[in-house]
Amino acid sequence: MLAAVVTALAVYSYLSYLRDQIPLSGRMVPMVVAAADIDSGVVVTAAMLQIESHPERYLPDQALSDTDTAVGRVATVPILKGEPVTSRRLGSDGGSSSVVPDGMRAYSLSPQTLEGLALAPKAGDRVDVLATFVPSGGSPETATVIKAAKVASVGGSGGDTGVASQFGVGASKGGGITLLLTPGQAEALAQAEALGKIALVLAPNAG
Numbered sequence: 001m002l003a004a005v006v007t008a009l010a011v012y013s014y015l016s017y018l019r020d021q022i023p024l025s026g027r028m029v030p031m032v033v034a035a036a037d038i039d040s041g042v043v044v045t046a047a048m049l050q051i052e053s054h055p056e057r058y059l060p061d062q063a064l065s066d067t068d069t070a071v072g073r074v075a076t077v078p079i080l081k082g083e084p085v086t087s088r089r090l091g092s093d094g095g096s097s098s099v100v101p102d103g104m105r106a107y108s109l110s111p112q113t114l115e116g117l118a119l120a121p122k123a124g125d126r127v128d129v130l131a132t133f134v135p136s137g138g139s140p141e142t143a144t145v146i147k148a149a150k151v152a153s154v155g156g157s158g159g160d161t162g163v164a165s166q167f168g169v170g171a172s173k174g175g176g177i178t179l180l181l182t183p184g185q186a187e188a189l190a191q192a193e194a195l196g197k198i199a200l201v202l203a204p205n206a207g
Helices: 002-021 183-195
Strands: 028-034 049-055 105-109 126-133 141-154 177-181 197-203
Touching (some): 105 183, 126 177
Antiparallel strands (some): 028 049, 126 197, 141 177
């Protein structure tokens, strides 16, 4: 009898342990997550996504359950591998504005700003924007207007390399370059263009 009681207590204790390991999460449902890091401004493809089971009651706001609803849309913010891909993190599936991340502005510069660069920038690179001013009666002065601006696209005849080309929109017909800037940076650059000469230099890509 003693052995039976000990065995029953052991079984009860083990079953209680197992019960404690089961989260009270409710029904599991499919949720779309990033299969790899997705940078902002990138058009989402099926290879970038995967489906994972997630407790229904803990789903993030605007979570997606089907990869088809995300494919072809543009990531408006960076999405790291394993993070949920939600509607609020994605833009529309067309139009030039869809390649511009939330809170940013696309600013295009003429082809002349690319002259003198030893290495041609590509979409995703970082560049510093320099402005050279000539004060009245003084010597030329050069200042860095913007540091590490992200390149959205580099346009040209048959050679657009930016995310805009994936939609067939927003390409720079004259071979210019488009940068992603904050509204404040866009204003500063517009003023610098009006008052001086603009040049670009490649910067390290810390991201």
